[in-house]
Amino acid sequence: MPRLAELLGKSDADAARLFAVFRQDTRNDPHVHVGDVHATDAEMALVLAKEQFTRRDPCVNLWVVPYSTIAATPYDDAALFEHVTDKSYRFGGSYREQQRITRPRRK
Amino acid sequence: MPRLAELLGKSDADAARLFAVFRQDTRNDPHVHVGDVHATDAEMALVLAKEQFTRRDPCVNLWVVPYSTIAATPYDDAALFEHVTDKSYRFGGSYREQQRITRPRRK
């Protein structure tokens, strides 16, 4: 599971000065990756991120992370996450359908 | 702008072994923070994150980041993001509506 910087072919030096920006729109939402900023350090990255990613959008919180510390699954390896064999038992799918027909009227 | 670990009162040692997990549901979705895993290192964090956070949800890519490297804005001065001066000229009504429509589908 290589580091993201390697996957993107970035040198360590570059990756250390590129920051991924995560924005939390409201207190009900999780942080979401909205883009990146180049900065010499995290403090500067937050200042730039605030300017670039919160002028037009709601925001209650920002995270910034240097690309050099992000570990990632390889992009071309989405197959790793495919549900290859039948996992309907996890969703109760079949139960859900069976249910709807025969479930006693409730509420 | 303090480090997130400090905001949460975590020691550096604890923060280095706690990894924020970001999941990308489909190719045209951003990475979204879905939770965290305790792990000794990033490689194990990715392996463990896969089962805890993609058992039922679609996924094409995972990022993990140690909490020790996340810099964050504090919540206490949310005013940081309130648009004190009137910046409506920036929004331009239609842009905001259009922006909401095109914003990538997120959980």
Next chain:
Amino acid sequence: DKLANFEAIVASGERIEAGEWMPQQYRAECLRLIQMHANSELMGALPEREWIPRAPTLRRKMALVAKVQDEVGHAQLLYRVAEDLGKPRPQMIEELLAGRSKFHNVFHYPVPTWADVAVIQVFVDGAAMQTQGALRSSSYAPYARVLKRICYEEDFHIRLGIDVHRTLAEGTGPQRAMLQDAINRWWQPIMHFFGPRDQASPHLQTMMRWRIKVKTNDELRQQFLRQFVPLITDYGLQVPDPQLRWNEAEQRYDYSEPDWEEFKRVIRGEGPKSAARLALRNEYWQRHQWVREALDAWGMAA
């Protein structure tokens, strides 16, 4: 000042985030509630897990492993939320193992038959769904976010349980008898699950105002009875409480007052299986000591 600002945020329906200023009582109450919830998920895995090796079909076996896995996954999510309120996860687990922090009454009881698994998935998880569903509007943001996923997965557990419940209810004589016997044994712990009727108290008012508690114990119990009593009676099975009946005038169920002394004893860790389950957890915790030491050393070196 900070308290006024906090009260304003909560009163406006907004949520409080981890790392934000909060009154010490709010932090302590949230930690106690979420830690007990996490403990209950971790201990809650043990009763049903006894039946993973004996699940009677391949599909039931996979589904039961997935269901108990979800409980362990919920413990992971909940300990993570509780942690940011000021207590590292290892400390919470050690407090659980030492019997110094509680877990829900229902997980202190034996699970002698396969029908117990159905009754737990339908009625115990059904009861827990009422509490967890209400807490989704909790004022503590990380808890509310995590509960969204937990409730989705609990809903799957209830449906899974209903399928086993229906299979047994519509099955052979011995299968129906096994199910009725399980319902008889589990009814009192399930009525205990919501806790005694709330006495009006300043503590309760603060909890409700701060949206750490959203509905009273009896509101939740009534909500549960309305949804789940039919699942027993519709199949011609008995609710083992002769007093239980729908009170049309008051639009609520009447029921025999549960024995709250037993409830207190069980919660103190004196339930039929309390000691045995904690001992089993402690045994595994000791057996894995070398693994923890190895990982610590590996973490240091990494």
Next chain:
Amino acid sequence: MNQSALAAYLIAVADDELIIGHRHSEWTGFAPDIESDVALSSIAQEEIGHARLFYERVSDLTGNDPDHIAFGRPPAEFRNAVFAERPNGDWGYSMVRLFLYDRADQERLNALAAGELRPVADLASTVRREERYHLMFGEQWLRRLASATEASRARMQQALDRAWPEALGVFEPVAGQEELGAGVVPVAPSEQLARWRQSVAAVLESVGLRLPAANGGEGTGGRSGRHSDDLRVLLDEMTSVWRSDPQAKW
């Protein structure tokens, strides 16, 4: 192509996956850390799911219902390798067994996927994709425990020494396997074993573990129904509810 030889072979594969899946599922709730508990539970579910898929291919040949095949036979009719039926022991032994077993299963699946029998080859390549995660999980744990401290390395070497002979038993041919013809299993068991040994040796040595002296034979017998008492104890428990009324709907 000999149908009963094919059914016998597929039953052996399915029994391996069912019994190892059953053993992995016994860790649910008790792994050393909560995150690994969740991960190993997924692996257990998938192994049991793989067993079910192979039992369905057997059912196509014999007409028996997969649950009846899985729950309705005495130990002597099971064809799993003895390696799979052993109790979990400590986490170190479980991780070594998972690693060695999954690598053996990989060689078997590679062989089946290259076979000419479409339904079996397709099933093998599907299952093989899902086993990738199992290999990753096993190797990560093996590497950490073997390399973390002298104490953990010693325990892992001990577990490896105990597991090794029975791991070789996974490659014991199933009675009648030679009648299957090259079409179904185009790689001979001895060749599968050689490839397995080479791939596990590379990993084991890279994490500082010593390859035990090979002396196959100890771990055999399972493919012809000669099992340890561990399997009888396992099956007594596993089939107890189903046996109480095999005709009932569960």
